[in-house]
Amino acid sequence: MHWTEYFGYIGAFLSAVTFMPQVWLAWKTKSVGDLSLGMLSIVFISVVVWLVYAFALGLLPVIIANTIVGVLAIILLYFKFTFPKK
Amino acid sequence: MHWTEYFGYIGAFLSAVTFMPQVWLAWKTKSVGDLSLGMLSIVFISVVVWLVYAFALGLLPVIIANTIVGVLAIILLYFKFTFPKK
Numbered sequence: 028m029h030w031t032e033y034f035g036y037i038g039a040f041l042s043a044v045t046f047m048p049q050v051w052l053a054w055k056t057k058s059v060g061d062l063s064l065g066m067l068s069i070v071f072i073s074v075v076v077w078l079v080y081a082f083a084l085g086l087l088p089v090i091i092a093n094t095i096v097g098v099l100a101i102i103l104l105y106f107k108f109t110f111p112k113k
Numbered sequence: 114m115h116w117t118e119y120f121g122y123i124g125a126f127l128s129a130v131t132f133m134p135q136v137w138l139a140w141k142t143k144s145v146g147d148l149s150l151g152m153l154s155i156v157f158i159s160v161v162v163w164l165v166y167a168f169a170l171g172l173l174p175v176i177i178a179n180t181i182v183g184v185l186a187i188i189l190l191y192f193k194f195t196f197p198k199k
Contacts, residue, residue, distance in 0.1 A: 031166055031169045031170055034162050034163075034165050034166035034169070035166050037162050038159055038162040038163040038166055041155055041158060041159035041162060042159050042163075044155065045152055045155050045156055045159065046152060047151075047152075048149040048150075048151025048152045048155065049148075049149040049151070049152040051149070051151075052147070052149040052151070052152075053147065053149075056147065058146070058147050059147055060144070060147055061138070061139065061142065061144050061145055061146055061147035061148055062135075062147055062148070063134040063135040063137070063138040063139075064134075065133075065134025065135070065137075065138070066131055066132060066133075066134045066135040066138075069127055069130060069131050069134065070131055072127060073124055073127035073128050073131065076120050076123050076124040076127060077120075077124040077128075079120050080117055080120035080121050080124055083117045083120070084117055
């Protein structure tokens with residue numbers, strides 16, 4: 028495997044887990060007031076776009092990474108709409 | 114241009130601007146307590162990894178998108194360290 032491929036896989040892994048600490052913090056504090064709904068919406072829409080692209084081209088790492096990001100984005104959107112505002 | 118390319122460009126554009134609404138909200142409220150430092154750190158590290166990958170392979174859209182995300186991540190990290198805690 029060429030060394031650039033390792034960077035691609037590390038990048039895909041990091042991008043996939045980006046929102047895990049955010050979901051954890053939000054769940055622990057039950058506070059999402061400072062989280063931008065615009066940001067979460069863009070993340071969700073971009074996941075849909077990337078999934079169409081990746082399924083069409085059969086890019087498995089992109090499919091896996093975006094599926095994980097999509098699930099985390101849906102969790103954060105659910106928190107945003109259900110946690111009481113402070 | 115094949116239709117999948119359009120999805121790639123739309124996805125890259127959306128990913129690039131993901132944190133713009135978050136920077137705007139944080140700047141407006143001067144409040145970033147609910148933002149996960151872990152998330153911001155992962156975003157920054159992943160940008161560095163993606164830039165190495167993209168420069169090595171000459172992937173201009175990936176370079177442009179990650180440069181924008183990197184600048185926005187640095188701004189949010191700066192806010193996180195300088196805005197007073199509530």
